[in-house]
Amino acid sequence: MLRRQRSRIEACKYKILLVGEQLRFQMHVQHVIEERRFHFRTYKACFVGRDAVDWLILNRHAHTRDEALMCMGLLQDQEVIHHVCDDHSFKDEHLFYRFRRDDDTYLQNKDLRAFFKGQHLFDKLLASRAVLRDFHVPGVVYRDSFMGRELIDWMQESGLSVTRDAAIKDCRELLENDVIKHVTDDYHFRDDDLIYQFSMDFHQPYLLSDILSFRRTSSSSSSSGFTRSSVELTVLRRRSTPVPMTSSPRSAADDSSDSSRNSLPSPYPSPSESSADDIRDRFHSGSFSADSTDALQPKSVLLRNVTVQELEDPDTPYIKHTVRMTSDSVGYGFVIRGNSPAYVQTVDPNGPAAAAGIKVRQFIYSVNGKNVLRMDHKSVGKLIQQKMGVVCIVVMTHKRDAADPR
Template identity: 35%
Template sequence: MDTISMAVLKRATELEQMGEILIIGEQLRLRLHEEKVIKDRRHHLRTYPNCFVAREVLDWLIDRKEASDRPVAIELMQKMIEHNIIHHACDEFQEFRDAKLFYRFRKDDGTFPLDQEVKTIMRGQRIYEKIMSTENSLLQSREEDGVKYERSFVASEFINWLIREQEAKTRGEAEQLSRRLLEHAIIQHVSSKHHFVDSAYLYQFRVNFRRRRRVMELLIKRPQTILESQDSPFCPRKQSHDKSSNFQSVSPNNEQKTMSAVRRSSMSSSSSSGYFSSSPAMSNSPPVVLCNPRSVLKRPVPLDELLAPGAPYTRKTLTVVSDAVGWGFVVRGDKPCHIQAVDPTGPAAAAGVKIRQFVVSVNGLNVLNCDFRTVSNLILTGPRTIVMEVMEEVNP
């Protein structure tokens, strides 16, 4: 069967970011229409349909807590211009100005550039909405290689659905459409091992088109590369001599061990690739410091013991939204994986992730029978927001 290459995964990540920008822009357009910020406006005896005033939108973004101040709001709208989502009504300005100028969404005036990539993303959204709006048995809890995956679909059944819904005429055409959806990060194989093939393999939607995005997400830089270490792809690398921020893990003897993990803001170090710095400028830095190689678990906990009736463990569901440098935690172990370390200043800590928690599922996918590399890959190749079910010991 056809496996998926790293080149396809890398391209899918790039297109995923494009898709997120398009979704954010469309959600903003609909909100502005709903609140009558976009409307027909007159200037010098001429009517400009479906326009908004730049200054009014900046006020709106700040009032709705979508931007902290006017400079940030201006930067957000400039991002919209750079990605061909909005433009000045007369195309006189290439920058967004805090003034009483008219701007318009390109989708409202028919000037939105519909290249092949945009068409595929829009078609993927239409297919997603069609599936989610009708009662059907396509998305179910299923198993592949002994692992249970929620809201998954069988490739061959998906092809049948595409033909039945007249999205494709033949199985070959439906398979090619599905491969484009995967390459545009709209669907994915449940363990990211295979490209789309007409088979019994399981796939899931990688994008939740209905999730309400914040406009601020336009300024968040997502990690572009996946680097592996002996411990976990989540392990941050030492990037400077600054010791003001520490990434901590606790060894069995309760001694504190730290590693440098300087966290950058979402507006700095744009030349780096996010959480995993691979910049050549770092080649003369001190040796890389990996997270604590010793397990933080007090003792090994087999899966049978973890799931035994009456076991002293409680389940929690946590939602973690990555920032500019990642999610801020390290997974380790095998069947089950556990949280090895948590950045005290990162998103994971804020969401309630703690060391020694066992990872049960990630975005609805049961991972109790997976090793840490599989779990890490699921998160790194998935959406920026992860919903993670964990188990932790009661009164440890």
């Protein structure tokens, strides 16, 4: 459920990027984008804000100047376009703007890099028709799909990747960025006979005004998706509410007493209809329910949903390491979340967990030697709290996060 909701959000975002790329192509063809000079300086491949608005209305990409301004502003928010000197938001004035694809500044944005890499791969595959085809399985047909192994073979033969390992790495990055997906969202990318497909049709034509509906859909999915499924929390502190990761460093005087730690701001706002005693009891019990505290739930820190099967896969990109923690007078100082597998949502920067090396987005593999991948966060929390004082946890960290000092 969570994975599908995230995929819908990513699909909306990539549709906005696709609208921008189609717009860029049309503006080049009709010479709206050209080399221009201003104050003895030459600006390559740029367009004038006011002229672009005129062109958008003339070509029915927008109905009014205000709508054109709003849509171009959304493209700028997504870093599709920018002012040539990055000094202005998009305006209906004689100011120069440029598509980031035209000056290669898109390389600084991982979403744009993934999108353009996926679009290039899609165009190549569609032109060759060597790998894309329809797969018939009982009760369903997967259109324009491909086998992982066949795609890797083709990428090597066509020169898109020098080595097989490089091709696998590229495809895994595309899947992690929701450009491609397993047809049932059950597996990461593998060099075998599993079936995958692109998350969107890169050749579907759009008008600029379409991004307004994409934006609404994305906002609706975001607000209703990431706060409902598997959002319950287990707070692994014994006598206080958890502190936020962004809390400021404490002074030496603060460190002298536990009461100072208890007074640090909480990341959860207190609901007006709940008493302080109710909130305190729920924290001390170790968890909140998703139904009763939607307003209290922070957004998941996970970049995407991860299954137990993916963590147990021999080729998993997640690395295991053992962490031994000794609680202080307050507790262990971290929050876990999720139902099979459980993962670290929040870490108190001044608590034992942070000192032991616990980081957000780590998955809990075992507690005191017991495999907990198929347990929910409440059960994992109880195991951690069974042996008060010391706990030995094996966590799994993605390779991209393993070198992250945070």
